[in-house]
Amino acid sequence: MTSTIHATTPIEGQKPGTSGLRKKTPVFMRPMYLENFVQAIFDGTGGAQGKTYVLGGDGRYFNDRAAQVILKMAAANGAARVIVGQGAILSTPAASHLIRLNQTDGGIIMSASHNPGGPTEDFGVKFNMPNGGPAPESVTEAIYACTQRMHEIHMITASDIHLDKIGRVRLGEMIVDVVDPVADYAALMESLFDFRAIRAMVAGGFRMRFDAMCAVTGPYATEILEKRLGMEPGTVINATPLQDFGGHHPDPNPTWAHVLMEEMFTPNAPDFGAASDGDGDRNMVVGRNIYVSPSDSLAVLAANAHLAPAYKGGLKGIARSMPTSAAADRVAKALGVECFETPTGWKFFGNLLDAGRCTICGEESFGTGSDHVREKDGLWAVLLWLNILAVRGESVAHIMHAHWKRFGRNYYSRHDFEAIDTRHADAMMSALKASIPTLPGTEIEGMSIASADDFAYHDPIDGSVSRAQGVRIKFDDGSRIVLRLSGTGTEGATLRLYLERYEPDATKQDLDPQEALGPVIRAAHALAGIKEQIGRDRPNVIT
Ligand code: G16
Numbered sequence: 001m002t003s004t005i006h007a008t009t010p011i012e013g014q015k016p017g018t019s020g021l022r023k024k025t026p027v028f029m030r031p032m033y034l035e036n037f038v039q040a041i042f043d044g045t046g047g048a049q050g051k052t053y054v055l056g057g058d059g060r061y062f063n064d065r066a067a068q069v070i071l072k073m074a075a076a077n078g079a080a081r082v083i084v085g086q087g088a089i090l091s092t093p094a095a096s097h098l099i100r101l102n103q104t105d106g107g108i109i110m111s112a113s114h115n116p117g118g119p120t121e122d123f124g125v126k127f128n129m130p131n132g133g134p135a136p137e138s139v140t141e142a143i144y145a146c147t148q149r150m151h152e153i154h155m156i157t158a159s160d161i162h163l164d165k166i167g168r169v170r171l172g173e174m175i176v177d178v179v180d181p182v183a184d185y186a187a188l189m190e191s192l193f194d195f196r197a198i199r200a201m202v203a204g205g206f207r208m209r210f211d212a213m214c215a216v217t218g219p220y221a222t223e224i225l226e227k228r229l230g231m232e233p234g235t236v237i238n239a240t241p242l243q244d245f246g247g248h249h250p251d252p253n254p255t256w257a258h259v260l261m262e263e264m265f266t267p268n269a270p271d272f273g274a275a276s277d278g279d280g281d282r283n284m285v286v287g288r289n290i291y292v293s294p295s296d297s298l299a300v301l302a303a304n305a306h307l308a309p310a311y312k313g314g315l316k317g318i319a320r321s322m323p324t325s326a327a328a329d330r331v332a333k334a335l336g337v338e339c340f341e342t343p344t345g346w347k348f349f350g351n352l353l354d355a356g357r358c359t360i361c362g363e364e365s366f367g368t369g370s371d372h373v374r375e376k377d378g379l380w381a382v383l384l385w386l387n388i389l390a391v392r393g394e395s396v397a398h399i400m401h402a403h404w405k406r407f408g409r410n411y412y413s414r415h416d417f418e419a420i421d422t423r424h425a426d427a428m429m430s431a432l433k434a435s436i437p438t439l440p441g442t443e444i445e446g447m448s449i450a451s452a453d454d455f456a457y458h459d460p461i462d463g464s465v466s467r468a469q470g471v472r473i474k475f476d477d478g479s480r481i482v483l484r485l486s487g488t489g490t491e492g493a494t495l496r497l498y499l500e501r502y503e504p505d506a507t508k509q510d511l512d513p514q515e516a517l518g519p520v521i522r523a524a525h526a527l528a529g530i531k532e533q534i535g536r537d538r539p540n541v542i543t
Contacts, residue, residue, distance in 0.1 A: 018487030020126025056090020057110025060117030091280030133374030287396020298362030
């Protein structure tokens with residue numbers, strides 16, 4: 001077995017986005033593309049010499065081959081040990097947990113998350129820090145800088161390792177521990193929640209449907225929901241992870257998880273439904289005849305978290321991404337705890353969690369999590385919901401209506417315009433940003449603009465500043481419009497338009513959100529000139 005230095009040249013465009021580097025799979029499979037980026041991860045984080053890493057991915061096409069390359073590169077770069085999920089599989093939250101549990105020097109996660117997988121779809125790689133969380137901007141910038149001056153990569157010449165067999169093997173000098181991807185994670189979940197109360201609810205006839213969308217969560221959900229909580233076999237559908245996710249778009253939202261949505265709105269629907277994404281960090285929650293928006297889910301989880309053993313002492317604080325609705329802020333106020341507004345991207349929660357300033361975090365993009373790991377965690381959110389349902393003994397619909405009655409309802413929706421021309425998207429955002437100073441005081445759709453800005457985040461822990469995180473337009477009645485371009489797409493640009501309106505009157509809280517948001521939607525289109533700028537007036541995904 002020899003360690004070889006391979007000459008290479010910088011490859012353009014290896015700048016990590018909202019969550020690591022995501023590209024079309026054929027791009028990742030080009031000669032040296034993966035290798036350059038992985039070498040940049042090692043170089044940009046002080047080298048791999050003597051370090052221990054976690055490695056796993058969501059099982060999408062190219063996951064297995066990429067894992068072999070990464071292992072051989074880790075060995076050549078001097079890593080002491082890599083802990084790999086069996087079959088090179090780990091959900092993102094499970095990887096985060098393993099990094100923390102084993103106190104490793106970080107981990108490499110192979111995933112393009114909610115993006116489709118397959119030979120012509122998407123692939124991704126990201127680095128997580130020793131705290132288990134996604135690398136912050138300072139580190140992704142350092143990695144990117146390394147990609148720009150990359151001239152050699154290190155990789156040993158060796159046969160592939162059998163990653164299907166649990167146990168310890170050696171790759172050159174490096175130890176490779178192939179571990180059960182589910183066991184430690186399932187044990188963690190059992191330590192956080194009242195499984196006995198949930199089992200009793202299940203024994204009493206409670207029914208659930210979990211759509212794993214042929215992605216990584218299948219084995220985790222089957223083990224926890226069916227085996228440990230006693231739900232009937234078949235509760236988890238699309239439970240076998242497939243390289244192309246069975247053609248599904250593994251993004252748990254009403255558009256892509258429509259099969260689950262349809263079932264939950266039938267007369268004989270289960271009591272509770274949920275779906276998760278490609279790598280298991282996102283979740284969608286739906287009750288019988290009621291969809292729970294991610295922003296509302298965060299607020300309800302925060303308001304009721306004390307019902308679960310792990311959070312019975314209360315929350316230290318709540319954090320949400322800026323485009324997420326202010327529903328959680330109202331809960332934080334009622335609980336008398338701090339509330340933080342961060343840019344989009346789970347990496348921004350890491351400092352707050354590490355500093356003990358917040359316990360629960362969430363995003364409108366179907367992400368919720370807590371300080372148990374440093375990633376959002378789809379199954380965690382589902383289990384906290386189940387714990388709350390078991391203790392309260394009420395339906396999802398009842399809990400939602402009671403929540404709105406107490407706190408008011410933040411009607412909320414996100415409109416996505418996907419795969420638009422990047423130049424048009426950039427031009428639209430530039431024009432909108434240029435108009436910011438003129439917006440306050442403007443009357444539109446019977447509302448008056450109170451303030452407008454391009455969101456900048458000042459991290460209260462390390463003092464770093466992240467600018468240009470999205471245009472916020474706030475109205476004097478509490479309504480809000482946010483516009484930003486996605487940092488996770490791989491095709492053209494995706495415009496995300498986030499819409500919010502607050503309704504304190506309990507007699508007006510049952511409207512269809514699109515109807516309730518009508519004036520806000522019209523105002524957004526007029527202010528940003530969406531049709532004129534990008535040539536589209538209808539979103540292709542509404543969440
Ligand atoms: C990632 C990030 C999230 C972010 C989401 C959408 O999620 O971890 O924090 O909210 O992307 O980002 P964007 O609006 O830039 O597309 P995931 O599940 O894709 O890893």
